[in-house]
Amino acid sequence: MLEEIIIAGFGGQGVLSMGMTLSYAGMLEDKEISWMPSYGPEMRGGTANCITIISDSKISSPIISEFDTAIILNQPSMDKFESRIKEGGLLIYESTNIREISKRKDIEIIGIPAAQEALNMKNGRILNMIMLGAFLEKRPVVKIESIIEALKKVLPERYHNTLPLNREALERGASLTEIASGVLS
Amino acid sequence: MSAEELTLIEKTDKNISEEADALTNSDAAVNICDADEYSVVYERPHTLLDVNMHYCPGCAHSLVHKLIMEAVEELGIQEDTIGVAPVGCAVFAYDYMNVDMQEAAHGRATAVATGIKRLLPDKYVFTYQGDGDLAAIGIAETIHTINRGENILIVFINNAVYGMTSGQMAPTTLAGMKTTTSPFGRDTSVYGYPIKVSELISQLPGSFYVTRQAVNKNTAVRKTKKAILNALNYQKLNKGTCFVEIIGNCPSNWKMTPLESNDFIDEHMVKTFPLGDVKLPGAEDLKQLNQTGDKQPC
């Protein structure tokens, strides 16, 4: 297994931490991982992205130009990365914010209204976990349990009371893929 | 927002200042209001380029840029002014200030300014520096430049942290203040006390006018403007270095809203760094200044 993922959006949408949580979960499952952030300018306010790679064997380049999956949280990132998804790859995008969607026919495209859903769940910060849940439903590269374990490690103790909410968000994201796929087919 | 980052940003292809030049010089501006009915009450100084600044919202840097450029405009010395930008969040000051400028290595701005002023003694030369730049890595240059009495203006933005590199401790960080490199608060037994640069350099005979101001409220802004205006003007006298310290804010790295950061200045910063003039020119000097008149190369 080798899954090369780009996660991109605005700073503050939890782009970097989504990749980090996924990496952590991969580590807990004894997989090889690499997480390469766009550091510097883009981290605050502007756009942020990270390349996360999960693999069963040693990872060569942490910097790649084509991805198996793109998880896209804003329009500029959609414009920048949609053409760089490999044939047969997966594009998951946040559908309340993004209006212009890739027209490619050779990849699977799924819109998840994660921002809206996060509002429904009364916590804007779990947007990224909803997206992650959707991704893992389509590409179960790590188990949800490992994500929860990872969150325990990544989150400071005082936030551990949000673990059930995070789990709910992951599950919500997963179930939204069915609805989204259903509409498409 | 950390600017080392922001700064080095997105401006790959276009030279922003050229672009801005083109804009300001074009006749494209449409007059939407009738001059008889409306009068202009406030305008951006023409010495400040019409571009978006990279500073975080509410940051003092942008405001102080404007004040310096207003002063340059009011004195009519745009053609005779040369600025030196630091390494710090203001590293891109040259993208905003529409005067000739040089970008110095970290801490070396006053040495660069010395080089300029010694060869162009009739020009108005200023440096614009943060506390890391001026009081840490560049403290030797700062002291020696002022000790030589270089006839320049030093504008010193004291925001008590390294803004650009994301909030590390600066020589001016308050005792007990938490930063990324003083995570338990500045321990004075390890790092000593915040350096009061204005008081320190006022001891040097080479300093001519030394003042500490702020820009966290309207009255303070007006005083700062006046200080910069005077300091630039004093260059005509060739009597030594003018030093305007401005207590700035860094909402991003202080982890505060801009308003909270303004209050923090009143509640904490000014206790360590009291505002006001530290060293003033004598009456004789000022008399001479009045005789030299306005709008001439210094």
Added chain:
Amino acid sequence: METKLMKGNEALAEAAIQAGCDAYFGYPITPQSEVLEYLAREIPKYSTKEHIRVVLQAESEIASINMVYGAAGAGFRVMTSSSSPGISLMQEGISYIAGAELPCLIVNVNRAGPGLGTIQPGQGDYFQATKGGGHGDYKLIVLAPSSVQEMADFVFLGFDLADKYRNPVMILSDGAIGQMMEKVTFGKYNVHKTEKPWATTGKPESRGRNYITSLHIQPEKLEVHNLKLIEKYKEIEKNEVRYEEIMTEDAEYIFVAYGLSARICHKAAIIAREKGIKAGMFRPVTLFPFPSKRLNELAETAKLFLTAELNSGQMVEDVRLAVNGKVNVEFYGRLGGMVPNPEEIVNKLENLISKENVS
């Protein structure tokens, strides 16, 4: 053994603590400020009355490297880290440290230059690191990590080599390796303690006084000192060459790259193999001593070497010297903080191969 997910800079800092680093002196600069920040947070937990451990933010890189000089001269395990502009400022101090034969660790998380340049990764400091850097005739041992694990491992190795040879060691990394996160396992190394009878610890009755200096005012004496240093560098070249080879056994085309570039070339070699091109990769791990001998051997069988760097062509000169005309050595570089992707490098190789076939 303990496995963690860490940034390269953090792994390096953690390794410093575990390798028994007594003191760290540094000044913030992107993209390596995490080292100072991590140590500012963590070192105080380890400092005791019996074993004082120090982390100090200096007022500049000039001060940092001279603090290193002092503490190393007093016999302690010390280090500093910075990125390109700061390393330039340290050059005077490094020259003194090399002259006085003080063991210490200097980390350069290379960003692209010249001047302020940008904060994105670069390899433009290769010449500076491997050819001396400051004034006078001296060498650093230069280690080039290409993973977060190696960011940690080379701290242990670096301190040991520094102590063994009484020589400054540089870890030459880059912004990407410093900022990326990977798994890193600690606990593989033992901490070695080296006796340092030459250190200025205060003179007991039992010995003469120790002094640390790089001054040898009489040319005759300086020349003796110079020759002694050169002997040491030869010894290092004999014992400490390190490199990694990937798919080189049957390779006709060999990428030569270090650090981040090597990671990219590794992938490029995989892609090339998928396309039926017999490609491999050779990665110098020590940049000084440079693995010239092995490169020369590989030149016997390979058709072409392609060196890839994040600069305008620096290490390629050493590769050419190593193979001494036996094989054609080509170069591919990106500049300004731009990082090539593996496909780009494969394209370059394909172009070269087709040219070769035409001629």
